[in-house]
Amino acid sequence: RIMYASESVMEANEAMTKLDEVLSHTPLAEPAQPVQPSGSQVEFCDVTFTYPNATRPALEHVSFTVPQGSTVALVGPSGGGKSTAASLIPRFWDVDAGSVCIGGADVRSIGSAALMDQVAFVFQDTRLFKQSLLENIRAARPNATREQVLSAAHAAQCDDILAKLPDGLDTVIGTQGTYLSGGEQQRGAIARALAKNPDVLLCDEPTGALDYQTGKAILALLYDLCKKSRKTVVVVTHNGALAPTADVLIRMKSGKIESFEENPSPVPVQELEW
Numbered sequence: 001r002i003m004y005a006s007e008s009v010m011e012a013n014e015a016m017t018k019l020d021e022v023l024s025h026t027p028l029a030e031p032a033q034p035v036q037p038s039g040s041q042v043e044f045c046d047v048t049f050t051y052p053n054a055t056r057p058a059l060e061h062v063s064f065t066v067p068q069g070s071t072v073a074l075v076g077p078s079g080g081g082k083s084t085a086a087s088l089i090p091r092f093w094d095v096d097a098g099s100v101c102i103g104g105a106d107v108r109s110i111g112s113a114a115l116m117d118q119v120a121f122v123f124q125d126t127r128l129f130k131q132s133l134l135e136n137i138r139a140a141r142p143n144a145t146r147e148q149v150l151s152a153a154h155a156a157q158c159d160d161i162l163a164k165l166p167d168g169l170d171t172v173i174g175t176q177g178t179y180l181s182g183g184e185q186q187r188g189a190i191a192r193a194l195a196k197n198p199d200v201l202l203c204d205e206p207t208g209a210l211d212y213q214t215g216k217a218i219l220a221l222l223y224d225l226c227k228k229s230r231k232t233v234v235v236v237t238h239n240g241a242l243a244p245t246a247d248v249l250i251r252m253k254s255g256k257i258e259s260f261e262e263n264p265s266p267v268p269v270q271e272l273e274w
């Protein structure tokens with residue numbers, strides 16, 4: 001008992017340290033006159049950014065425009081600045097120079113709540129909370145109805161997960177043997193992003209934790225969604241094979257843009273071999 005109790009104390013301590021870290025951050029400065037973005041075009045204008053305590057910039061004089069309703073793949077070697085570029089869109093960090101705009105509005109002038117409503121993310125290593133799948137998917141949009149959550153789960157190919165869980169959407173994840181694999185959690189995270197119905201969807205290695213077929217199906221679905229509802233989808237990927245599937249291909253290296261190509265006839269994801 002003493003052993004278990006001390007383990008719990010250590011876990012609680014670690015959790016408190018992490019919470020402290022989050023709570024000690026200064027909230028983002030809110031604009032005095034928030035600007036409403038018009039559409040979901042994403043534009044980087046001469047962006048330079050250096051991480052705190054880093055000696056070299058992670059991005060240097062980066063400029064590009066992704067038209068509304070396009071899919072863009074950010075590719076290139078590790079450390080090239082792809083994830084950093086994606087993380088500046090929802091203001092995980094603010095630029096040191098230049099600007100990042102959505103729908104013509106500088107992200108710093110949109111207001112954090114409105115910006116969060118506009119942008120959704122799917123990361124490679126998303127973990128679900130120890131809550132029901134319904135609450136997990138609804139986390140990004142608390143007022144979503146059960147039907148909207150179900151339809152997002154269906155769109156994110158979660159039907160087989162729902163079928164195997166004892167209480168379907170109401171099953172609490174991580175209890176009584178209801179553990180989900182990394183790929184299953186990833187699909188839950190994609191359902192969460194879709195339930196939010198964002199204008200801009202950011203995906204950092206979205207298929208990394210998925211098997212080949214599911215990865216392909218999910219990517220096809222994200223691209224399809226982008227086309228049907230004029231959303232802008234930004235995909236950060238190491239997988240060069242995905243490059244021909246996007247409308248816009250941006251190659252990044254050492255914090256700079258190596259090339260920017262528009263692809264008039266992207267290859268449908270389902271026809272791709274990798």
Ligand code: ADP
Binds near residue numbers: 054058078
């Ligand atoms: P990519 O996504 O292309 O692999 P990143 O955007 O992750 O590249 O990294 C770009 C550069 O920024 C690298 O030199 C990396 O080491 C650095 N970097 C990334 N994240 C951080 C961070 N949180 N703090 C300091 N440096 C970072």
